[in-house]
Amino acid sequence: MSEALGLIETVGLVPAIEAADAAVKAANVRLVGYELAKGSGLTTVKIKGDVGAVKAAVEAGKAAALKVGKVYAVHVIPRPDRQLGIIVEGEKKTGSWMPVIKEKEQRGGENSEPEIEVVEKEEEKIEELAEEVVEEKIEEETKSENKEETEEIVEEAERVEGDNDNEKEKEYTCNLCKDPACPRKKGEPRTRCIHYDEFRMR
Structure with a gap:
């Protein structure tokens, strides 16, 4: 059985998530990941599986994505060369919030029961998120301090103008x-x- 690579490119992340969900529900395919194009807002969803299953999954994903957004392109590569693995899995991104089903490799037979592993979040990602939160708080505090200083300056200017107006009135x-x-x-x-x-x- 030969594997195929299916690509669904959407405008925005929401249609991409919808396409990925519909694709993996429609046929027996694996979600390889997604990739965000910098600056253009395009998101590419990558799936693998049997050629017929990938074609069906790509069509189902395209139809689902069109309901919530725009689809830029879809493509199925029926037996991709191994060298494409660098491009396809270079920036591999898959969700870490859902359990991943991984089959046990047994020499004895094909009737292996799937083992469920919960993917744990990496410490680096948590540290990055913590750093981002700290940076956002620092920016908010700086903005609030600048706003208070600006308000004080404006109040002082209004008071000076009021004094000048009183002098002019005299x-x-x-x-x-x-x-x-x-x-x-x-x-x-x-x-x-x-x-x-x-x-x-x-």
């Missing part, structure tokens, strides 16, 4: 009565002056 704008309470400005009609009646009487 200055008169009407050149007839020279009263700071008069709303008339130089060049406006004399009738706008609050002391206009007094000037008219003179």
Whole structure:
């Protein structure tokens, strides 16, 4: 029995997950992993298995992915050369949150019972996640400190502007009565002056 390699390339991670789920449910295939293309948002799901099973799985995965997003390309390579293993399994990524079924290799017979192994998370991944969380907290604290400083500067500027406005209000704008309470400005009609009646009487 010859193995085939199936590739489903989607735009975004959600359609890729949907395609992978539908593919492994539709036929007897193994999920090799997924690969994210940098900068373009494309995600490639890789599956292996019997040629007919892979073709059926790829079609089922494509149909499922089209329901939630866009499919960029699908391809089945029916007996891939061994040298492709470097490309296919170079950046192998599979989920570590589900149990993986691994068959026992027995010399005695083909009726071997599958042994369930729960894949444990690597310590490096946990450390990386912890470092990312710490970096995010530091960034948030820095942003909040910068925000507080900015708010203090804005409040100080508003207070200074308010003081300047008070000083300007004390200055008169009407050149007839020279009263700071008069709303008339130089060049406006004399009738706008609050002391206009007094000037008219003179």
